[in-house]
Amino acid sequence: MNPNTPEQLARLLDQISATYPNGIPREALRRVPEREGSVEEVAGADFHIFIVGSDAATSEASKDLLVAITSKGLKIGGADYTTSYTTDEAAQAAASGSASRKVIVFGASRENGWVERPHGNPVLFTSSLEALLSDATLKKALWRDLQSLM
Numbered sequence: 001m002n003p004n005t006p007e008q009l010a011r012l013l014d015q016i017s018a019t020y021p022n023g024i025p026r027e028a029l030r031r032v033p034e035r036e037g038s039v040e041e042v043a044g045a046d047f048h049i050f051i052v053g054s055d056a057a058t059s060e061a062s063k064d065l066l067v068a069i070t071s072k073g074l075k076i077g078g079a080d081y082t083t084s085y086t087t088d089e090a091a092q093a094a095a096s097g098s099a100s101r102k103v104i105v106f107g108a109s110r111e112n113g114w115v116e117r118p119h120g121n122p123v124l125f126t127s128s129l130e131a132l133l134s135d136a137t138l139k140k141a142l143w144r145d146l147q148s149l150m
Contacts, residue, residue: 008079047074047081048100052088052107052128062129066106073146095123102149107131112141124149 049066051058066083070076086094091108092115101121107128114122124145127138 046100047076047102047104048095048098049081049083050086050091050095050098050103050105050108051083052086052091052105052109054085058085059130061133065129065133069142069146073143074149091125095125098123104149114145 047070049070051066070078070081074081082100084094086105088107088109091105092110095103095105095115096117103117103121103123105123105125107130108125110125112126114124116122126132126142126145127135132138132142
């Protein structure tokens with residue numbers, strides 16, 4: 001079982017705890033990335049979605065669009081991805097440093113398109129959610145990119 005959510009991880013640890021009465025061996029823990037505050041390493045999310053801005057500044061319509069993109073476009077549920085908010089200046093570094101295999105950045109001021117990461121998995125930079133709401137051409141371009149991501 002590969003846990004995708006904190007709840008699945010907790011269930012897995014409950015199931016195997018009898019096997020390790022003295023705790024999980026340190027050798028097994030070395031494979032876990034040591035970066036703190038990164039939900040995708042704990043949850044095992046395949047997708048990491050970065051939004052330039054803040055949760056408070058993101059409109060409900062934009063949040064609804066993101067849900068539609070993930071559920072209809074990517075066909076993934078909430079446990080399959082992690083959403084993080086970042087600044088424009090930190091977006092590229094955050095996306096490059098993500099441990100998730102597939103990364104999408106909404107709203108960075110750089111040119112839209114793909115950027116290769118050092119470990120080979122690309123990052124998709126695309127328009128902001130607000131811009132996607134108001135421009136059908138941008139939505140079509142995003143759809144094409146999402147198809148190649150899948």
